[in-house]
Amino acid sequence: MKYNFDRGFNxxxxxxxxxxxxxxxxxxxxVIPMWIADMDFETVPEVKTAIIERASQGIYGYSEMKDEYYESLAGWTKKRYKWEIEKEWLCFSPGVVTGITLTIRALTHPGDKVLIQTPVYSPFFGAVTRSGCELLTSSLRLVDGKYKMDFEDLEEKLKDERTKIMVLCNPHNPVGRAWTRDELLRLGEICLKNNVTVISDEIHSDLVYKGHKYTPFASISKEFxxxxxxxxxxxxxxxLAGLQSSNIIIPNENFRREYKIALENIEVSRLNVFGMVACETAYTYGEPWLDELLDYLEANKELVKKRIENNIPKLRLIEPEATYLLWIDCSGLGLSDEELKKFMIEKAGILLNDGISFGKEGKGFQRMNIACPREIIEEALNRLEKAVNSI
Ligand SMILES: Cc1ncc(COP(=O)(O)O)c(C=O)c1O
Structure with a gap:
């Protein structure tokens, strides 16, 4: 391996x-932090160098997005996912959640309904309700250890003419599904039939395990x-989460115009200069690093899976297809959510995310971030095994 993911960071x-x-x-x-979704690994070396070089210029005035930025992103999506993005489609946002929130505000009127599939990344809830919209939820169904979309429920809720938007999480945090093309096709057709616009959060798209595939929602058809x-x-x-640089890709001209107005309304007019440098460099030079990272994460995931299966049978791992976030069913411990939270911190000495924060379907679950050196995973598993088996 060229990159040393065992090293971690300071x-x-x-x-x-x-x-x-x-x-x-x-x-x-x-206590070992295995909660918020960032990694304990240094970024791509070329990104670090590019930021240092840019910083050494000492000039940090207002900046503008150059063609090279677009070209690096378009090159990435074309090469890895055969998805071609046109230059004018590219809009920006400091964060993906900001982008989702602004899009909801741009495309709805107060009182409109917006649907999300729960359990899901918790800021989706506020993105809808704080925009003055009514929140509709469709529960994902856990069938034989795998989460599925509930298409009957979706049909019902999306046909309500007040439902204007659905926020999709593709791949899905926290249940780790990389939705298949067929699932997305069926979902997208229901949305089209009912004039519901899809905001697809694809922030985890590059983090997919072997045997699974990410399909960009917009790449399925011209209509989508x-x-x-x-x-x-x-x-x-x-x-690179601290650098606040996200891509909001809007092929539809009318949506794009409304989005840009929403950005202007809150006076967000440009990206952070270091965020731009990092993004462009990562998409240009980061592929070998990512490929090794994916192998490393795969091995971390297998380690957790085997240990839970063999030594901690009261827990059940939902096998992830994507993301470095593992969704673990802890209901076998017979603890309330409050007790479970306390147990993980005080007894096991690890800080995870509470399943319940992702919606009521997350009751009894915990989410574990495995993007850290293997040594930390091993220590966390030792602690977890000891704590659970002492109950
Ligand atoms: C699905 C999903 N969307 C968005 C975000 C956050 O994105 P940002 O920090 O760019 O708002 C996360 C972070 O964990 C996430 O999991």
Missing amino acids: HDIKDSLKWNTVKRISTKKD EQNSIICTAPSKTFN
Whole structure:
């Protein structure tokens, strides 16, 4: 391996939300943070070098997105996913959640309904309700250890003429599905039939395990392309979340105009200069690094899977197809959600995300971030096994 993912990073970095939080919330000194979705790995070396070079210029005035930025993103999506993006489709946002929220605001009127599939990344809830819209949820169904969309329920809820938008999570956080083309096709057709626009959050698209595939929603057909807004970012893929740079891809001219007005209304007029440098460099040079990262994550996932299967049978891992976030059914422990949270921190000494924060379907679940050196995973598993088996 060319890159050393075993090395991790320096936890003394003063402003790491992931590491500082454990110090704040727990009386135990060495709780392992496996919660928020960023990685304990240094980013692509070329990105670090490019940022240092740009920083050394000492000029950080207003900047503009250059063609090279678009070309790097378009080159990436074409090469990896055979999805061709046109230059004018590319809009920006500091964060994907900002992009989703602004799109909802741009394309709805107060009181309109917006549908999400739960359990799901929790800021989706606020993106809808804080925009003055009514939240509709469609529960994903867990069938034989795998989450499925409930198409009957979707048909019913999307045909309500007040439902204007559906926010899709593709691949899905936290259940780890990389939706198949057939599933997306069926969903997209229901949306088209009912004039419901799809905002597809594809921030985890590059993080897919062997044997599975990410399908860009907009790449399925011209109709889907014109009926969707696709949100991507290099932040999860290359560990750049702090640089606040996301791509909001809007092929439909009318949606794009409304989105740009929504951006102007909150006076967000340009990207952070270091975010732009990082994004362009990562998409241009980051592929070999990502390919090795994916192998490393695959091995981390297998390690957790085997250990849970063999040694911690009270827990059940939902086998992920994508994302470095593992969705673990802890209902076998017989604890309330409050007790479960306390148990993980105080007894097991690991900080995970509470399943219930992703919606009521997450009751009894925890989400574990495995994007860290194997040594940390092993220590976390030792602690978890000991704590669970002592119940
Ligand atoms: C599905 C999903 N969307 C969006 C985000 C956050 O994106 P941003 O920080 O760009 O708003 C996350 C972060 O974990 C996520 O999992």
